[in-house]
Amino acid sequence: MLKRSIIEFIGIFLFATILAFVTNFFRSDGLPLLRPKLLSPLSENKDSNTISLQTLKGRYEQPGVVILDARSPEEFAEGHIPGAKNLPYYEFSEKASVVLKDIPCDREIITYCEGLECSNAEDLAFLLKENGYALVKVFEGGWEEWRENGMPIKRGEG
Numbered sequence: 001m002l003k004r005s006i007i008e009f010i011g012i013f014l015f016a017t018i019l020a021f022v023t024n025f026f027r028s029d030g031l032p033l034l035r036p037k038l039l040s041p042l043s044e045n046k047d048s049n050t051i052s053l054q055t056l057k058g059r060y061e062q063p064g065v066v067i068l069d070a071r072s073p074e075e076f077a078e079g080h081i082p083g084a085k086n087l088p089y090y091e092f093s094e095k096a097s098v099v100l101k102d103i104p105c106d107r108e109i110i111t112y113c114e115g116l117e118c119s120n121a122e123d124l125a126f127l128l129k130e131n132g133y134a135l136v137k138v139f140e141g142g143w144e145e146w147r148e149n150g151m152p153i154k155r156g157e158g
Contacts, residue, residue, distance in 0.1 A: 032090060049125065051110055051137040053145055059110070066103055068128075070113040070120035071143065073157070081112070081146055082154040089113070089120040092127050100131075108135040115144030 024030040051059075059065050060081055067084040069076050076086040087099045103109070109128060113120040125136045139146075147153065 049122075049136070049138055051139050053139070053141050053149060053151075056110065056139050056146075057151070059108075064107060066107055066109045068099070068109060068111045068124060069143075070111055070118075070124040075114070075143075077155070077157050079147065079153045079155050080143070082152050084112075084154075086157070087124065089124045089127070092124065096127075096131070100133075103133075105132045106135065107133070108137070109133055110137050110139055112139040112142045112146070115142040116140060118142060 060067055060083060067081055068087045069080050069084045070087065070089045071080075072088055072090075073086055076084075076088075080086070085099050087095055109125075111121040111124045111128070113124075121138045121140070121142060125138050128136045
């Protein structure tokens, strides 16, 4: 009796797991199973691709500078740099065409995510460069440094 119950449990578990993967595969907003692995680092000279808080302070309101938040839409809605657009790294293939639609490839773009421990801003910068955007910088201090220094904050979806 116990052996039969265990076999039934394993069968139901396997069926549910397969059903979940199949459903995720066919959904237009399905979750990625694996995080895309970058084939190469952003640059050999990392310093040339980063921007400090001091520099960003003077640039974030300038016309022509695009700021992209690589965090999730939920994190973005909780607070972001004023004027920033949300382009989560994990959703690049689905959302890039909409978010980048009116942004020419020669425009200066600054990416950021949560902070020093988050690599999504650098990964997003890499994808942008792979797609023809040459003037891409990463604000490594990210949202954490921006918020901790009392900089202006915008809440909501933008």
